[in-house]
Amino acid sequence: MGTVLDEIVAGVREDLALRQASVPEADLRAALADAPAPRDPMPHFRGAGSSVIAEVKRKSPSKGELADIPDPAALATEYAAGGAAAISVLTEQRRFGGSLDDLRAVRAAVEVPVLRKDFIVTEYQLLEARAAGADLALLMASCLPDDRLDRLHDLARELGLTVLLEVHDEAETERAIEIGAELIGVNARNLKTLEVDAGTFGRLAPLVPAARVLVAESGITGQADVQRFVDEGARAVLVGEALVRDGAPRDAVAAMTGLQRRSGEQR
Numbered sequence: 542m543g544t545v546l547d548e549i550v551a552g553v554r555e556d557l558a559l560r561q562a563s564v565p566e567a568d569l570r571a572a573l574a575d576a577p578a579p580r581d582p583m584p585h586f587r588g589a590g591s592s593v594i595a596e597v598k599r600k601s602p603s604k605g606e607l608a609d610i611p612d613p614a615a616l617a618t619e620y621a622a623g624g625a626a627a628i629s630v631l632t633e634q635r636r637f638g639g640s641l642d643d644l645r646a647v648r649a650a651v652e653v654p655v656l657r658k659d660f661i662v663t664e665y666q667l668l669e670a671r672a673a674g675a676d677l678a679l680l681m682a683s684c685l686p687d688d689r690l691d692r693l694h695d696l697a698r699e700l701g702l703t704v705l706l707e708v709h710d711e712a713e714t715e716r717a718i719e720i721g722a723e724l725i726g727v728n729a730r731n732l733k734t735l736e737v738d739a740g741t742f743g744r745l746a747p748l749v750p751a752a753r754v755l756v757a758e759s760g761i762t763g764q765a766d767v768q769r770f771v772d773e774g775a776r777a778v779l780v781g782e783a784l785v786r787d788g789a790p791r792d793a794v795a796a797m798t799g800l801q802r803r804s805g806e807q808r
């Protein structure tokens with residue numbers, strides 16, 4: 542039997558085949574001419590104190606329904622007002638309830654860079670991301686064999702997308718370093734078992750050269766968690782559930798933003 546991740550990716554591929562049948566790749570490439578210019582999130586992540594990538598997330602395989610989000614643009618506007626450095630939009634439909642329409646709506650509403658958070662396994666999905674106005678795209682080492690990760694990483698950069706390259710163990714971290722990823726996300730959630738281990742970041746961060754920007758992802762519930770990851774070397778945190786469940790998302794983002802490392806050199 543396959544893992545949850547295998548099942549998600551299989552669904553993603555089925556939905557993708559339908560979209561590819563209705564919008565040929567050539568049309569998508571032509572649409573890129575009309576896409577807004579990509580915005581660079583790196584200066585913000587390299588600034589002083591913690592940055593927050595605030596996520597629009599309706600539901601998840603690990604938790605089921607999280608929040609009713611009828612207007613993702615309104616939520617993103619609150620996040621941006623709280624000081625979010627970027628907005629992550631989960632565009633996977635079956636298990637997370639998202640869409641590229643969510644991403645387009647968010648992109649039109651905020652000035653901060655927008656991340657397409659999905660299970661990207663083909664070139665076509667990167668073209669879709671850019672055509673919809675994404676500034677960043679997630680690539681997950683756990684979903685992609687070496688040669689495919691290399692190709693997608695190269696194409697993303699050609700398209701002007703900043704890649705958030707997600708890792709969960711030592712081998713994936715080595716690959717991310719080798720490939721030259723500037724922005725490396727350490728996901729505390731094991732996507733095969735869905736277990737969250739907050740110790741993952743502290744174990745992997747020392748393997749990563751200081752010039753790369755580290756993002757701590759998943760299971761972050763508030764300021765204390767952010768402070769812990771900042772102390773361990775994170776420049777940014779990616780937060781979904783805690784923000785979508787919070788009645789005051791603007792304040793919640795503000796509380797997680799700008800925290801300084803309490804000891805040691807800033808990465």
Ligand SMILES: O=C(O)c1ccccc1NCC(=O)[C@H](O)[C@H](O)COP(=O)(O)O
Pocket residue numbers: 545596598601602603604728730732735758759760761779780781782783
């Ligand atoms: O969130 C899940 O249950 C999940 C399951 C399988 C694959 C991916 C999954 N989540 C994607 C993410 O990486 C998170 O949405 C993101 O890191 C935010 O996590 P959280 O703050 O814990 O909502």
